[in-house]
Amino acid sequence: MVYNVNLLTRTQLQIQPNNYLKKVRQGTEVPRREDMDKKPDSRSEVVLQGNEACARAAVYAGCRFFAGYPITPSTEIIELLSSEMQKAGGAFIQMEDEIGSACAIIGARWGGSRAMTATSGPGYTLMQEAIGFAAVTETPIVIVNVQRGGPSTGQPTLSSQQDIYQARYGSHGDYGIIVLSPSSVQEMYDFTIKAFDLAEQFRTPVILLADEVVGHMREKITVHTGDRNIKRPKQRFAVSPSVDFFNGANSLVEGQLHDDMGRRIGHLPNKSGEFIEKINRKISDNVGMIADITTYCMEDADAAIVAYGSVARPALNAVKRARGIKDDRILPKFRVVRDLVKRGVKETMKTDYSHLKVGLIKINTVWPFPEDLLRQAAENVHTVIVPEMNVGKYCREVERVLWDKNVVPMPKCGGNIHTPKEILEKILEEEGVDE
Amino acid sequence: MNKLYEKYIKTESLPTLFCPGCGNGIIQYAAIGAFEKLDSSGEIPSSDIACVSGIGCSSWIPCYFKLDVMHTMHGRALAFAEGLKLSRPEKKIVVFTGDGDCLAIGGNHLLHAAARNIDLTVVMVNNYIYGMTGGQKSPTTPKEAVTKTSPFGCIDEPIDGCRLVTSLGASYVARWTTAHPAQLEKAIAEGISHRGFSFIEVLSQCPVQAGKSVYGEKDPSKIMEGYKKNTYLFRGGEAKPDKDGRIPIGLLHRDDEAEEYLDKVEKKLKSQGLR
Numbered sequence: 001m002v003y004n005v006n007l008l009t010r011t012q013l014q015i016q017p018n019n020y021l022k023k024v025r026q027g028t029e030v031p032r033r034e035d036m037d038k039k040p041d042s043r044s045e046v047v048l049q050g051n052e053a054c055a056r057a058a059v060y061a062g063c064r065f066f067a068g069y070p071i072t073p074s075t076e077i078i079e080l081l082s083s084e085m086q087k088a089g090g091a092f093i094q095m096e097d098e099i100g101s102a103c104a105i106i107g108a109r110w111g112g113s114r115a116m117t118a119t120s121g122p123g124y125t126l127m128q129e130a131i132g133f134a135a136v137t138e139t140p141i142v143i144v145n146v147q148r149g150g151p152s153t154g155q156p157t158l159s160s161q162q163d164i165y166q167a168r169y170g171s172h173g174d175y176g177i178i179v180l181s182p183s184s185v186q187e188m189y190d191f192t193i194k195a196f197d198l199a200e201q202f203r204t205p206v207i208l209l210a211d212e213v214v215g216h217m218r219e220k221i222t223v224h225t226g227d228r229n230i231k232r233p234k235q236r237f238a239v240s241p242s243v244d245f246f247n248g249a250n251s252l253v254e255g256q257l258h259d260d261m262g263r264r265i266g267h268l269p270n271k272s273g274e275f276i277e278k279i280n281r282k283i284s285d286n287v288g289m290i291a292d293i294t295t296y297c298m299e300d301a302d303a304a305i306v307a308y309g310s311v312a313r314p315a316l317n318a319v320k321r322a323r324g325i326k327d328d329r330i331l332p333k334f335r336v337v338r339d340l341v342k343r344g345v346k347e348t349m350k351t352d353y354s355h356l357k358v359g360l361i362k363i364n365t366v367w368p369f370p371e372d373l374l375r376q377a378a379e380n381v382h383t384v385i386v387p388e389m390n391v392g393k394y395c396r397e398v399e400r401v402l403w404d405k406n407v408v409p410m411p412k413c414g415g416n417i418h419t420p421k422e423i424l425e426k427i428l429e430e431e432g433v434d435e
Numbered sequence: 436m437n438k439l440y441e442k443y444i445k446t447e448s449l450p451t452l453f454c455p456g457c458g459n460g461i462i463q464y465a466a467i468g469a470f471e472k473l474d475s476s477g478e479i480p481s482s483d484i485a486c487v488s489g490i491g492c493s494s495w496i497p498c499y500f501k502l503d504v505m506h507t508m509h510g511r512a513l514a515f516a517e518g519l520k521l522s523r524p525e526k527k528i529v530v531f532t533g534d535g536d537c538l539a540i541g542g543n544h545l546l547h548a549a550a551r552n553i554d555l556t557v558v559m560v561n562n563y564i565y566g567m568t569g570g571q572k573s574p575t576t577p578k579e580a581v582t583k584t585s586p587f588g589c590i591d592e593p594i595d596g597c598r599l600v601t602s603l604g605a606s607y608v609a610r611w612t613t614a615h616p617a618q619l620e621k622a623i624a625e626g627i628s629h630r631g632f633s634f635i636e637v638l639s640q641c642p643v644q645a646g647k648s649v650y651g652e653k654d655p656s657k658i659m660e661g662y663k664k665n666t667y668l669f670r671g672g673e674a675k676p677d678k679d680g681r682i683p684i685g686l687l688h689r690d691d692e693a694e695e696y697l698d699k700v701e702k703k704l705k706s707q708g709l710r
Binding site: 064065067086087091093095096097099100101103104105106107108109110111112113115129130133245246248249250251252253254255256261262263 | 445447448482483485487490498500501502503504505506507508511514515516517518519520521522523524526543544546547700704709
């Protein structure tokens with residue numbers, strides 16, 4: 001048998017002791033079985049739908065348990081993982097409801113498997129109790145919410161960003177949580193992987209807050225084709241020692257406020273107060289490690305668009321039009337919104353926006369709120385437009401941080417995404433007032 | 436202290452929060468007796484057993500065990516247990532739940548777990564009442580019982596959990612009472628070693644809350660004597676109350692041929708060349 005040593009990639013090389021690899025290269029030692037079974041980590045370009053990208057990324061990120069319940073517009077994730085999870089040697093179950101799915105992934109995570117579920121609108125609401133349980137028991141799980149229009153059954157097939165506060169404050173009680181918001185298929189892929197890593201690192205549930213536009217669009221993206229070397233996170237911020245089951249630690253996973261042993265302290269106000277502070281500060285003290293924003297043309301900007309999720313796409317397009325940028329290569333992960341044409345939105349750009357010095361601040365980690373990064377990025381602007389597909393919720397957070405700027409909400413409900421022209425008109429309106 | 440207690444109970448967590456006269460202590464002792472039986476015979480080491488429970492008085496039973504324990508949300512213990520079982524198929528999971536936890540808020544999960552015949556052992560402690568919240572009617576509260584939420588007498592037909600799960604495909608179903616601790620211990624051990632969905636209902640006295648409204652008797656020993664009088668040992672046929680209204684106890688249903696959920700999954704994957 002001939003061993004192709006070249007197949008071992010750089011990532012794999014780094015984790016091996018040097019002498020072992022030298023010997024492998026020299027041919028004096030046979031590569032270990034686990035290295036032979038592992039496909040090398042390489043990348044390839046494929047055209048994928050957002051939901052498919054999420055499912056694939058989960059498998060790559062080491063997710064080996066998926067429980068879910070079908071719901072539009074997230075169904076493609078459960079469909080794809082019903083076979084892919086099993087092929088990867090993991091387990092899949094279609095549960096009887098969404099709260100059962102959320103509970104099952106928490107159970108599976110304590111069994112030692114990285115676990116995920118995916119849902120939308122009403123299903124996400126049903127999961128809230130379990131999210132609080134995961135927060136208080138510090139269980140690292142990933143929940144994908146492909147947002148649709150609400151309230152209630154609402155608009156099953158159309159997009160919205162109405163769950164932005166539910167993602168942060170949905171479960172009862174005070175807890176910290178991490179929420180990522182992808183705006184492209186590539187980000188749907190990358191953020192899913194990031195979600196698993198952040199969950200493990202901070203021992204917390206992580207929400208991937210996508211929306212119907214991102215979930216259903218198809219784009220060319222770069223994916224990993226091999227197996228990932230999953231390392232234990234370097235830093236863990238768990239408040240209580242958390243040992244997976246069947247390791248002889250006699251772990252007690254307790255939904256009531258508890259001490260390090262898992263024993264209840266719910267009846268003791270002082271200890272309980274400390275515990276609540278700890279599980280909140282675990283996230284809020286480490287915003288610097290979690291927060292992530294992308295800026296575009298902000299160096300000389302007078303006005304900024306603050307956007308997250310799919311709305312960041314027409315926002316970027318608006319910036320490009322105002323700046324006369326035709327080259328996509330400047331920010332290769334973004335692509336021009338073609339989805340608008342399909343939806344019958346036709347617009348003509350007669351007005352000249354070229355005098356507008358507009359920039360974009362795209363929020364990638366919507367919670368915890370990236371206060372310092374936003375403050376820094378928007379330092380020199382005087383107008384901030386916040387387009388979002390809800391009644392203007394996230395804008396309140398922006399207003400709180402950029403209290404000395406002219407922060408303008410730009411809500412849009414009903415399922416249509418903002419058009420670049422609408423955004424530019426809004427800026428023109430605001431800038432006109434100033435001048 | 437009893438040696439079994441030293442081996443299986445976290446003594447630093449004692450005393451338990453159970454009321455004086457509660458049946459939970461008897462069930463706790465029967466459960467650790469069953470663990471010890473399986474452990475000492477070498478059949479299932481206690482390190483291979485984990486417990487999951489929901490919310491309610493009975494769900495505090497496993498919280499004192501020196502095992503891996505998950506004390507979860509109201510009604511969802513079975514969903515947590517299914518996730519845990521699927522991620523560690525070789526391990527044994529015992530679920531402690533109550534009549535309200537299992538049959539009311541968790542009814543949907545019970546239906547589906549029983550229908551899947553997934554390898555879990557469910558110990559449903561039936562005290563006929565919501566004890567922790569102060570004595571409200573539960574799905575098993577007898578008709579005409581006056582509770583805090585049925586002040587004019589309960590009008591709902593009580594649910595028979597054992598017949599329910601039997602009809603859905605649970606492959607081991609038994610009912611015992613706290614007046615039968617040895618039989619209960621044996622049933623829990625059998626349920627754990629049985630491959631499939633095992634459902635063990637335990638009639639348990641709640642002298643504080645159900646004492647007044649359900650039994651009209653607050654003395655735990657007298658309630659337990661009542662269990663002996665008002666039950667009959669099931670010997671085949673239909674597991675229904677007899678003419679005198681006595682309810683059947685014992686092994687009510689057992690099907691060793693029934694295919695277990697994880698086995699079905701494995702079989703399917705093998706047929707597709709995925710295992």
